[in-house]
Amino acid sequence: MRRHVGFAFAVVLLGMMIMAACTNHNKQAETPAVxxxxxxxxxxxxxxxxxxxxxxxxxxxxxxxxxxxxxxxxxxxxxxxxxxxxxxxxxxxxxxxxxxxxxxxxxxxxxxxxxxxxxxxxxxxxxxxxxxxAATADGARENSQGSAEEHHHGAVAISLSSRSFEAGKPAALTVHLTKDGKPFTNATVRFEIWQADNKHEFVDADEKGNGEYEAMATFANKGTYSVKVHVEGSGGLHEHQVEQVTVQ
Known part of the structure; x- marks a missing residue:
């Protein structure tokens, strides 16, 4: 009788070990490699x-x-x-x-x-x-761009606040707009987001005041994304600017 009990216990124990091994294997298989x-x-x-x-x-x-x-x-x-x-x-x-x-x-x-x-x-x-x-070269470039913007009357300056985000978490895309040195308000702002050759996603921004516009987006993967800021205003104004952001 004891032999039968011991044999049954060994069979149950072996079954539990096999099930545990399969569970661990399945968990590992469910975790995608990056x-x-x-x-x-x-x-x-x-x-x-x-x-x-x-x-x-x-x-x-x-x-x-x-x-x-x-x-x-x-x-x-x-x-x-x-x-x-x-x-x-x-x-x-x-x-x-x-x-x-x-x-x-x-x-x-x-x-x-x-x-x-x-x-x-x-x-x-x-x-x-x-x-x-480097500072001299970058300063000369900025001065040159500033002069070009002065001659391009009515151009909107587009400044993205952050270029670093975390994958899988909601991220606030914030842009500041100025025109002729003053905050540019009452504009329609849209973010176009894509990574490499993947699908482009469009997100509409809300105006926060004082030339600041914000939209929430989630970057699914790590790596570098392109973010194109579209700005539309009265009088047929349509400006855009492409920025590169890093997702960790």
Whole structure:
């Protein structure tokens, strides 16, 4: 009798262990892996010296050595010219490219990575030249833009308050509008949001007063998003501006 009881207990215990293992496996299977890209580039770089721009690619915590595509998009703030550089694989999930910066100023670097049927494009700003050289170059650019805006009478200046958000959580997109140096009110403001080649989402903003407009949006994925601010006003006015935001 004791043998039968012991055998039955062993069978029940084995069944419980198998069920627990299946439950843990199912929980792991339910957790989706994420394509993560971390840019590895200095905050400040010297002019006229080869500089390595790199990124480390992981998927579900494991290094990705067979990414479909890794490119670095580089542009100087205030310039419409953008350079797309194809990276080479260095091993251990690391991809890099060399670039020589010849002009002082602030640059944006976006790593475009496609792997595991996913796309991620983190962004980082770097300063080329000494702080004094960069400040002089950026100041000259801002003065030049200011002069252009003065000649473009009636233009609306669009300023996005924040460019960093958290994935999966409601985010407040806030924009300040000024026209001829004064808050621009009674406008119709709309945010157009998209990531890479994904679907574009449109969100209408509410006016908060004093030229401030706000809309709530949720960024589903980590990476870099494009946010296009559409502004419409009386007299057929329609201005827009595209900004890049980072979602962690």
């Amino acid at each position: 394509l993560d890209v971390k840019i590895d580039a200095p905050d400040h770089i010297d002019l006229n010296k080869p500089t390595k721009l790199a990124c480390v690619v992981t998927y579900g915590g494991e290094k990705v050595d067979d990414a479909n595509e890794v490119k670095f998009e580089v542009w100087k703030h205030g310039s419409d010219e953008r350079e797309m550089l194809e990276a080479k694989h260095d091993g251990d999930g690391r991809y890099s490219v060399e670039k020589t910066f010849t002009e002082a100023g602030t640059y944006s670097v976006v790593a475009h990575v496609t792997a595991r049927d996913m796309h991620n494009m983190p962004k980082k700003d770097i300063v080329a030249g000494s702080p004094e050289q």
